[in-house]
Amino acid sequence: QKEVEQNSGPLSVPEGAIASLNCTYSDRGSQSFFWYRQYSGKSPELIMSIYSNGDKEDGRFTAQLNKASQYVSLLIRDSQPSDSATYLCAVKGAGNMLTFGGGTRLMVKP
Amino acid sequence: DAMVIQNPRYQVTQFGKPVTLSCSQTLNHNVMYWYQQKSSQAPKLLFHYYDKDFNNEADTPDNFQSRRPNTSFCFLDIRSPGLGDAAMYLCATSRGEYEKLFFGSGTQLSVL
Numbered sequence: 001q002k003e004v005e006q007n008s009g010p011l012s013v014p015e016g017a018i019a020s021l022n023c024t025y026s027d028r029g030s031q032s033f034f035w036y037r038q039y040s041g042k043s044p045e046l047i048m049s050i051y052s053n054g055d056k057e058d059g060r061f062t063a064q065l066n067k068a069s070q071y072v073s074l075l076i077r078d079s080q081p082s083d084s085a086t087y088l089c090a091v092k093g094a095g096n097m098l099t100f101g102g103g104t105r106l107m108v109k110p
Numbered sequence: 111d112a113m114v115i116q117n118p119r120y121q122v123t124q125f126g127k128p129v130t131l132s133c134s135q136t137l138n139h140n141v142m143y144w145y146q147q148k149s150s151q152a153p154k155l156l157f158h159y160y161d162k163d164f165n166n167e168a169d170t171p172d173n174f175q176s177r178r179p180n181t182s183f184c185f186l187d188i189r190s191p192g193l194g195d196a197a198m199y200l201c202a203t204s205r206g207e208y209e210k211l212f213f214g215s216g217t218q219l220s221v222l
Contacts, residue, residue, distance in 0.1 A: 008150075034210065043200050043213040044153065088152065090211075098208040100152040 004091050006101035014109055019076040021087050021104050026070065029094025033065055033072045036088040038103065044088055048074060079108045113137070116201050116214035123191050124222050131186040131217045133201030141207055142184040144176060145200040147216075153200055159184065160207055188219075196221045 003026045013019045021035075032051050036044035050056045050063040050072065062075040072091070076083055089101040114135045123129040133142065141160050145153035157166045159178045173195070175187040188195055198218050202211040 032209070036211075041218075043198075043216040044211075045213065046210050049210055092208045096208060098155075098211075102152045103150075 004089055004099045004101035006087075006089050006104045008102055009105040010107045011104055012107045012109060013079050015079060015081060017079050017108075019079045019083065019106055019108070021074040021076075021089075021106065023072045023074075023089030023091075023101055024070055025072070025089075025091045025093075025099075027091065027093035027095075027099075028067075028070065030067075030070075030091045031094070032092035033063070034090040034092075034098075035061075035063060035072075035074045036090060036100075038086045038088055040085075076106075079106075081108050081110050084108045114201060114203055114212050114214035116199075116217050118217060119215060120218050120220070122220045122222060123188075125192065126190045129188050129191055129219070131188075131199050131201075131219070133184045133186075133214055134182050135203045135212075135214075136182070137203055137205075137212060138181065139203035139205050139212070140181075141204045141209075142178060143200075143202040143204075143211065144174075144184070144186045145202065147198045147200055156186070158207075191219070191221045193221050195219065 005024045035048040038044040048063040050065045056063045060077045064073045086103040086105045088103045143158040144156045147153045156170045178184045198216045200216045201214040
């Protein structure tokens with residue numbers, strides 16, 4: 001079974017710090033990688049997508065992909081209390097299926 | 111604004127009483143999905159439509175059915191809800207299969 005693993009957290013960081021969220025996946029043929037943010041009681045919202053090895057930056061967010069290590073991460077710079085949410089990693093595998101990880105709960109403390 | 115709209119936001123039903131959740135989209139996306147999400151768990155795909163082609167996940171209970179009468183609308187029917195079906199139901203769309211998903215606001219279903 002293809003799996004996507006995330007540490008459930010909570011990951012607690014002080015305001016202004018860098019939050020680092022990690023995700024590993026088992027399907028070596030995976031093609032596309034997504035990070036969704038989900039506030040409590042709300043629906044997921046896409047914040048980043050990455051398709052090739054390396055870093056992709058968008059504002060305070062940086063996605064990092066290492067296909068050899070089957071690892072994708074999300075860095076949030078200058079973390080704000082409004083970033084407190086659950087972050088879901090989603091991976092599109094070789095079979096064209098999308099698998100979500102269980103999510104990491106991030107808490108940013110003022 | 112183009113969007114994915116789910117109604118109602120909250121739905122309460124009785125054990126065994128059929129219920130229908132609705133989803134509409136103005137994005138003109140080809141693919142529509144229904145996910146079930148329980149507290150602190152990952153969204154679980156129930157089924158999806160690529161245009162009119164229906165794809166049912168192998169472990170989706172027969173109690174769950176779906177209809178997509180046109181590009182814009184998709185419905186989730188739960189024929190005989192059980193207590194275990196209480197969850198957030200998320201509708202999502204994408205232009206291509208399993209590309210970037212755009213979620214509606216979800217319907218929180220309670221079963222009494």
